[in-house]
Amino acid sequence: MSAAGLSHLLGASGPLAEAVESFRPRAGQLAMARAVAEALELRGRLVVEAGTGTGKTFAYLLPALLSGRRVIVSTGTRTLQDQLYHRDLPAVGRALGRPVRVALLKGRANYLCRHRLALARGAPELPALGRAARLALARVEAWSRTTTAGDVGELESVPDGDPIWPQVTSTRENCLGQDCPEFRGCHVVEARRAAQAADLVIVNHHLLLADLALREEGFGELLPGADAVILDEAHQFPDTAAQFFGTRLGSRGLASLARDALVELTRAGLLDAGSRRLVEALEAASAAVQRALAGLGERVDWGALPDAALEGAQELERALAAMAEHLGAPALEAPGVRQCGRRALEAGTRLTAILAAEAADGLRWADVGPRAFSLELTPFEVAARLRGHFDARPCAWICTSATLAVDDDFDHFTRRMGLETARCLRVPSPFDFEQQARLYLPQGLPQPAAPGYTAALIEAALPLLRAAGGRAFLLFTSHRALAEGTRCLRAALAAADRFPLLVQGEAPRDALLRRFRELGNAVLLGTGSFWEGVDVRGPALSLVVIDKLPFASPDDPVLKARLAGLEREGRNGFLEYQVPQAVLALKQGVGRLIRDPNDFGVVMLGDPRLRSRGYGRTFLASLPPMPVTTDAGEAIAFLRRHLGALAPTGTP
Ligand code: SF4
Known part of the structure; x- marks a missing residue:
């Protein structure tokens, strides 16, 4: 062209x-x-x-x-x-x-797996899941008879996170491929064929x-x-x-393997005391690791793992090997059982790779949640x-x-x-940032690590929130700051402040955003997922307040290892990695404000390091060319000028 x-x-x-x-x-x-x-x-x-x-x-x-x-x-x-x-x-x-x-190809988890749906019908543990699971399964069954694409998004009555979905969709590990009795009508295979054409x-x-x-x-x-x-x-x-290039072994995958093995063995008439013991040994070893990791935090460096967790991981390795040997025997007639044996072998290989990894292979760490864990080996680059x-x-x-x-x-x-x-x-963006936006840097806030920082930030933001009549995002860099900011703002609001507060965690993300758009004068307080991919146009979003420069947590084991790697090469990990990463994250957060040529508004960046530290210049130079002010009155006047009749008569 x-x-x-x-x-x-x-x-x-x-x-x-x-x-x-x-x-x-x-x-x-x-x-x-x-x-x-x-x-x-x-x-x-x-x-x-x-x-x-x-x-x-x-x-x-x-x-x-x-x-x-x-x-x-x-x-x-x-x-x-x-x-x-x-x-x-x-x-x-x-x-x-x-x-x-044109074709749209999604991951396997987005397509109904007809084989696993058939297994779920006979799953021994489904009655224990109760009425909700049985109802969800009935809905999936009814839909499965009419769908042509098998895209799970079509079935709105069973939401995204419903526990039934992992039971009726496939993973690379549990898919039977050409051995599958449903292979000819498989939605995953169909979607891939369409993509190739x-x-x-x-x-x-x-x-x-x-x-x-x-x-x-x-x-x-x-x-x-x-x-x-x-x-x-x-x-x-x-x-x-x-x-993706890392290696990972997660307890959810192990639980699903144990469940599928029981179902497939039952289905094939092969469930005896010996095979039941193998499955139970796997579940027990996984539970032992989970117990040993409890209370250690979310992302734990390998060096900080207690002996009980490492011993549990070795027990897990033995349980997977025994299961792989027993279920994967080529003489077994049942392909579903053999597939479980292959899954056990593959999981065991991954675990061995993690346990035996050398320092140069990457960083070993554990991701720990209240009910699940994963052991991870992440490459440095x-x-x-x-x-x-x-x-x-x-x-x-x-x-x-x-x-x-x-x-x-x-x-x-x-x-x-x-x-x-x-x-x-x-x-560059075609928007006229000179006219459409102001960057407000409040003066006199304490250092972000000081106690009372979040309270001071909220106090500084309040006059702007009132001038905008709500219509704001308050973006925080941690869940702790979000909770504190929410507490402070609720305590500071006066009766005349009529803007509703929407807080991350109090409703699903999409519901909060829908409500924010509908209300038109709400204040949304969020972290993480609200920093990017959110598009609110018009005066409903006229103010974005960002609490701190979004540096990743210095306690994160992956970050620490990456920085140590750069230092070993004689490079400055802070300036070469942490600052650029934080700059890109800040650009995403600031980018929520102006989405349209008719949008206007103020970004307030509370972090005093923007002006007190040398690297602050890199952040400011990377943002859209908004006129900067340190005068709250100027930022308020800008909001009032643009909001005009829209702003309610709150207490400024
Ligand atoms: S081929 Fe795999 S994804 Fe397709 S129906 Fe069979 S098990 Fe499910």
Whole structure:
């Protein structure tokens, strides 16, 4: 596609403007589309930071579809996967005036497994799950008779986290593959077939990594045929890859193995006292590790594990080996039982790899929850492995996100990705931040580690909350600060403050966001998942308050090991890793405010280190070009000017 052709398609009177009501031509979008078209043509490597409002999805979808090549688009979240498939791609298809062969491929856990549904019907422990589980199973059964795609999202009456889903969906470990009696009507197989026949396939980073590493049998068939891979939300890719290239053994997987083994043995008429003892030994060893880990915190360094946990892990290794030997015997007629034997063998191999790992293999640690644990081996860096995969496949590799650069520098991202030779392009947001936003840095707040910091932050934020009449996100860097901030704000509110508070944890995330949009004057207090992927347009969100610079917890064992690794190489882990990571996280949080050319508002950053420490300059230089003020009166006047009649007459 020529440069002029793209200008027309993305222009004010082009077909996209006709097909999409809210479409506006943007110079940055056109520049990105041209760069993507060139990378597709040359099979090059391209990294694009596209500021909020660039319209980056059209900027890559359009050249991808026009190229006539086979393209894989990978996203970080299921929400974006669905949005691309259901909203953006049909719009581009309409604009081009021709149908496009597109497929949406999700992970296995998103498709009904007919074989496991049959097993669940006869599962010995289902009656113990009670009425709710039986009702959910009945709903799944009724739906299974009508669905064609088997996408579990279709069944709205059984929500996402319902415990029935793991019982009626498959994992790589428990899928019987070609031995499965339901193989011909399998929804997972069908979805993959459709993906192989499509010109453009939308996957997510986990699936793409599985394909890269040939981790899925019958998979690994997408990439060899692809001419280009586009990674959207690419800032998440290095961490997802680190999880993926690591080794992990989790208690939930062990519990599911024990349950499936009992079901399959019962079904095959092979459940005797000996095999029952093997399953019980596995459950007992897993429970012993869980007991030994209780109370140690959430992420525990291997060196801090008590002897009882390590002894329990060795017992687990023996239990898995015994189970693998007994159930995996080739003479056994039942494929489901043999598959459980293979799963035990594979789990045992992973556990052995973790127990025997050397320091250079990565970091060993335990992830501990109240009812589950996992033992983990995480590689320190994934760049070399990713680079190997990129080099092995002569297709275009294109990465994009709203947050990839630190100040103007892409080094942090390209180094972590093994994409040092990629062309890098920064497309600034088209929004007029000079007019639309203010960055307010309050003066006189204590250091963030000081007691009373959160209370002081809330006190400083309150006049702005009143001026905005609510309409705010308060984003915290930890659950502890969120709880304290909530307590302080509730205590400080006066009778005249009529804005409702919505607090993370008091309702599901999507319900809180829906309520926030509906109310129009609410204050939402959240952490983690509210920092990114949230799009609230209009005056309902006019103020974003961020408590601290979002440095990862210094106690995190993975972070500590990564920093130690950098120090050993003579590099400065703080400046080269922690600061850039925190800058990218801050850009995500700040990016919640201005989502539209008509949006306006104030970002308040409480952390005094922004001005007192040298690295503060890097943070400020990386943010959109908002006029900065340290004067609360100026920030309040800005809010009042824009909110006008909308702001209620609270007590300022
Ligand atoms: S092939 Fe695997 S995913 Fe498909 S129905 Fe059988 S067990 Fe389930």
